[in-house]
Amino acid sequence: MNMFIHLVLMLAMPPLLLGVINKTKALFAGRKGPPLLQSYYDLIKLARKSVVISRTTTWIFIAAPVVTLTSIAMAGLLVPLGPFGAPVSFTGDLILFAYLLAVGRFFTTAAALDTGSSFEGMGAAREVTFACLSEPILFFALLVLARISGSLALGDLLHAPLDAGGQGDIASLVLVAIGLFILLLAENSRIPVDDPNTHLELTMIHEVMVLDHSGPLLGLILYGASIKLFVIGAVLLHVLFPFQSGSALLDWGVFVAEMLGVAVAVGVVESTMARLQMRHVPYLLIAAILFCAFGFVLLVR
Amino acid sequence: MNSPLNALLVVVLALNLFALGTSRLVTVIKIVSLQGVLLGLMPLMIEEHVEWESLLAMGGTILLKGAVIPWMMMRAIREVEIRREMEPLIGFLPSMLLGALATGLALLFSKSLPLASEHTAPLLVPASLATIFVGFILLTTRAKAITQVMGYLVLENGIYIFGLLLLGVIPLMVELGVLLDLFVAIFIICIMVNHINQAFSSLDTRRLSELKE
Incomplete structure (x- = not known):
């Protein structure tokens, strides 16, 4: 039953998060904003459109959105939601989790290069450059959690904050939470790192890579991106609000509320911060790596 | 009892790094004032039963570091019209890494210090060493007088x-005296900054060594 709810939430809820973020931003700007379900309408609209494919592209261009979506969804199966277990869990699956994210990224960038457009090549280069810095954040964060829990399976490791409370643990968890929040913003190309709304090719990272995709393929990419937000948000929630009441229904409710809270937080950050200059983005990511690394030093010292 | 204190202390350490990494003066002022407020809250987590005297000292710290000093600094930068630290001696990223290195070393070395046993578990000693070092970095590598004042505040x-x-050992009078000293120092510095700006039409301290009629 819990596994079923996990699947339903993971597949159905992500576009709602985008809606919540946009609504929060609209409230800050004093606008009414698009309806909460706008992302669902967008996806349906895109699914009914026809596809235009450039003659220079190869099969990678079509495969990429599918592979990206699948790999993110598989990564989502490894992450437990709230206090419940993950559908798939085995020792060492944190490596698989990190590399599923990397496979998705690899295919997105490969498809961007496949179009032969110089703009998309630039976007791909930026995406990969920043990924070099965002992956250590994830690994250090997971390392800290693995150290606290003494387990190498994501299912147990992410539940470590639930029963933590030892001397240095909370201090490291605070650091890891800061690091993971920056990771969430960077991986999902949200504002201090990248602006999801901009359509100026020279400054974009993620959006510029998918310029040539259209119709259902673009829909798959948008859907995959929203699932990524959901999955990394679920990882963050484990560290930020470890909560277990005992009643399954209440726990699911709390989880959904927390997830919406993360979306609101992202919206608030986007409304109150300006985008960083491209050359300043590595500072932020390195700071996040340092926080997670400190968290680890605190544990082992 | 130590865990919430440690959580606050690591936030202070994180704020240190952000203060080193940003070039906007307003952001640095906000970061340092937030740090001051967090520090003001800490006695609550250490003492088991809070007396009115320490509450008074806490309130004074929070009011001064969280509101009065930031207000004076904001006023000062508004009057001299500078927004950013342009040419630090060491760049923002290297100074951030230096601060991170200092924090890491402070964490590792504070274990080998001969401390009383009740002082080893909380991160007070490493956090204080790291913050002092970050204050020194800000003081020595930034060229603008205002940023150096921020460095002084971080040091404090x-x-x-x-x-x-x-x-609990320091009498209230001493704590209030320290706060008063800090207040007067910042007050005088803010006036001086204005005068330096009028006399040299710049706040770059490297130009203060030039002789001028």
Whole structure:
């Protein structure tokens, strides 16, 4: 039953998060904003459109959105939601989790290069450059959690904050939470790192890579991106609000509320911060790596 | 009892790094004032039963470091019209890494210090050493007088963290005296900054060594 709810939430809820973020931003700007379900309408609209494919592209261009979506969804199966277990869990699956994210990224960038457009090549280069810095954040964060829990399976490791409370643990968890929040913003190309709304090719990272995709393929990419937000948000929630009441229904409710809270937080950050200059983005990511690394030093010292 | 204190202390350490990494003066002022407020809250987590005297000192710290000093600094930068630190001696990223290195070393070395046993578990000593060092980095590598004042404040925050070890032993009068000293120092510096700006039409301290009629 819990596994079923996990699947339903993971597949159905992500576009709602985008809606919540946009609504929060609209409230800050004093606008009414698009309806909460706008992302669902967008996806349906895109699914009914026809596809235009450039003659220079190869099969990678079509495969990429599918592979990206699948790999993110598989990564989502490894992450437990709230206090419940993950559908798939085995020792060492944190490596698989990190590399599923990397496979998705690899295919997105490969498809961007496949179009032969110089703009998309630039976007791909930026995406990969920043990924070099965002992956250590994830690994250090997971390392800290693995150290606290003494387990190498994501299912147990992410539940470590639930029963933590030892001397240095909370201090490291605070650091890891800061690091993971920056990771969430960077991986999902949200504002201090990248602006999801901009359509100026020279400054974009993620959006510029998918310029040539259209119709259902673009829909798959948008859907995959929203699932990524959901999955990394679920990882963050484990560290930020470890909560277990005992009643399954209440726990699911709390989880959904927390997830919406993360979306609101992202919206608030986007409304109150300006985008960083491209050359300043590595500072932020390195700071996040340092926080997670400190968290680890605190544990082992 | 130590865990919430440690959580606050690592936030202070994180704020240190953000202060080193940003070039906007307003952001630095906000970061340092937030740090001051967090420090002001710490005695609550250390003492088991809070007396009105320490509450008074806490309120004074929070009011001064969180509101009065930031207000004076904001006023000062509004009057001299500077927004950013342009040419630090060491760049923002290297100074951030230097600060991170200092924090890491402080964490590792504070274990080998001969401390009283009740002082080893909380991160007070490493956090204070790291904050003092970050204050020194800000003081020595930034060229603008205002940023150097922020460095001085961070340094003072580090010393304050160290002083938390002696909480309950320091009399109220001494604590209030320290706060008054800090207030007067910042007050005078803000006036001086204005005068330096009028005399040299710049706040770059490197130009203060030039002789001028």
